[in-house]
Amino acid sequence: MIPVPSGHPTSRGVVLSVTSTTLFAGLYFYATLLRPLTGIEIFGWRMLLTLPCVTLFLMLTGQWGRVVDVFARVRRNPALILGLMASSALLGVQLWLFLWAPLNGAALQVSLGYFLLPLSMLAVGRWLYGDRLTALQTAAALAAAFGVGHEILRIGMPSWQALLVAIGLPVYFVLRRKLGTDHLGGLWFDMAFTVPVAAWCVLGHGDVARDFAEAPRLLVLIPLLAVISATAFMCYTVSSRLLSFSLFGLLGYVEPVLMLMVSLVLGERVQPDEWLTYVPIWGAVVLLVVDGALHVARTAAGRG
Numbered sequence: 001m002i003p004v005p006s007g008h009p010t011s012r013g014v015v016l017s018v019t020s021t022t023l024f025a026g027l028y029f030y031a032t033l034l035r036p037l038t039g040i041e042i043f044g045w046r047m048l049l050t051l052p053c054v055t056l057f058l059m060l061t062g063q064w065g066r067v068v069d070v071f072a073r074v075r076r077n078p079a080l081i082l083g084l085m086a087s088s089a090l091l092g093v094q095l096w097l098f099l100w101a102p103l104n105g106a107a108l109q110v111s112l113g114y115f116l117l118p119l120s121m122l123a124v125g126r127w128l129y130g131d132r133l134t135a136l137q138t139a140a141a142l143a144a145a146f147g148v149g150h151e152i153l154r155i156g157m158p159s160w161q162a163l164l165v166a167i168g169l170p171v172y173f174v175l176r177r178k179l180g181t182d183h184l185g186g187l188w189f190d191m192a193f194t195v196p197v198a199a200w201c202v203l204g205h206g207d208v209a210r211d212f213a214e215a216p217r218l219l220v221l222i223p224l225l226a227v228i229s230a231t232a233f234m235c236y237t238v239s240s241r242l243l244s245f246s247l248f249g250l251l252g253y254v255e256p257v258l259m260l261m262v263s264l265v266l267g268e269r270v271q272p273d274e275w276l277t278y279v280p281i282w283g284a285v286v287l288l289v290v291d292g293a294l295h296v297a298r299t300a301a302g303r304g
Helices: 009-034 039-060 064-076 080-103 107-129 135-155 160-179 184-192 195-203 208-214 218-242 245-265 272-303
Strands: none
Touching (some): 009 039, 009 218, 009 245, 009 272, 039 064, 039 195, 064 080, 080 184, 107 160, 107 245, 135 245, 135 272, 184 218, 208 218, 218 245, 245 272
16 A cells, blocks of 8 residues: 555545645646646656556555456456546546646636535535535535635636536546446556557657757656656545545645645735635635544544
């Protein structure tokens, strides 16, 4: 397994979730170091090299059997391949949208989608899986809903880009659970099916030799991009198994908070009419941190 502190599965899931969102937020800044590559090329390299990293990790940790098990299931039930392809497509579209939006004037709408996502995950968790929230988690959800509601009033109703994020990712996670592939073996298949598209993004949208000649640092930075991406994806996948659907969704608010911090480092500023969006969401994250700390304390007391 990915090394995490021992303890209750929920505690380990929270650690992994926060680790993954921290790494994903870091990639938001890391991408600025990869010029002259375009967003499409970065997506291609990221997917092409993440798969070997995940493969190596699974082999070194003795978890390659999860991939073999899925292959065996496909042989017994060939129709499963359609579900695996759908799962991969849902993930690939999200990763493409994340890079496409800033280049096509849709970054604001996609960011709204990520604000809506934890709330839509919460709704699915309550409706489909019967999840129950603690008092602090409920307070966090209400604070986040206030912030998101203000953001909708500020920029208008969600566009197709925002809805693609807010609806598409919950569908992805539900499908993985339905298929029984919500583990690292399933992640391997999600990555594997993106390889042809990723290769087209790299070879069809740039000159690889020229890029490396102009920026030799890419020889180091691109493989490191793959290592960071693979670690983030694996932490994200494992945490989704350890946490309830609703709590996993609510922890998604850690990422936009961290991405905002990265944006401030890069020179952007919070506008006066944005404070009523961000402050309640920051408050929601604080409440989740307090709830997590109390959960760890109760678990430790129970062991004592």
